[in-house]
Amino acid sequence: MTVAIDPKAGTHFVGKIFVKPHACDRATEHFGVDRKDAPIWVMDRLRKASLISAHVIDEFGNPARMFGYQRIVFIVHPTEQTVVTIYPQYKANEVIRNPIERIIQRTIRTAERKVQRETKRINIAKAELAMERAGYELRLAKTDSVKVIADMNERIASIDAKVAAFDRELFELQREKTNLMKSVVAYI
Numbered sequence: 001m002t003v004a005i006d007p008k009a010g011t012h013f014v015g016k017i018f019v020k021p022h023a024c025d026r027a028t029e030h031f032g033v034d035r036k037d038a039p040i041w042v043m044d045r046l047r048k049a050s051l052i053s054a055h056v057i058d059e060f061g062n063p064a065r066m067f068g069y070q071r072i073v074f075i076v077h078p079t080e081q082t083v084v085t086i087y088p089q090y091k092a093n094e095v096i097r098n099p100i101e102r103i104i105q106r107t108i109r110t111a112e113r114k115v116q117r118e119t120k121r122i123n124i125a126k127a128e129l130a131m132e133r134a135g136y137e138l139r140l141a142k143t144d145s146v147k148v149i150a151d152m153n154e155r156i157a158s159i160d161a162k163v164a165a166f167d168r169e170l171f172e173l174q175r176e177k178t179n180l181m182k183s184v185v186a187y188i
Helices: 021-031 038-047 094-142 146-187
Strands: 050-057 063-069 072-076 082-088
Touching: 021 038, 021 082, 038 063, 038 072, 038 082, 094 146
Parallel strands: none
Antiparallel strands: 050 063, 063 072, 072 082
């Protein structure tokens, strides 16, 4: 349900809904629904639909209301709970599609730049830590002092913890980007 378009989405149809035979035929034709299951299929989806416009016309020029749910357009009688027809809507008109696509592309580029920038920062920090760790390992290999060995082991463990924290941070960044990219699919 798209709250930005219709805050009452999913609440418009609570009572009995009549589905005209034409709408059942379109459900069978466009969505592969068995003809006997078509009325229930249409009603189930319409009950979850968002109001797109209360003032449209059907293909014969009669006034109607338009609802939408999961790329399905429902044309409904203007005052009755009667579905006149349904059809799929997979592509948006350019007037709507172009600005939305630009926003999506900008968001994708921003997310990719952020991950790239943060990955570089983390990799540099990890490389610096690796050099520091190597110095401690060298001192550890050269010494016989119990105090120095304990100190070096403690410093190495601290560096390992920092590296693990960087790895978790990088994983979270990539997961955040992946979740954002999954959301893009809703608009494609």
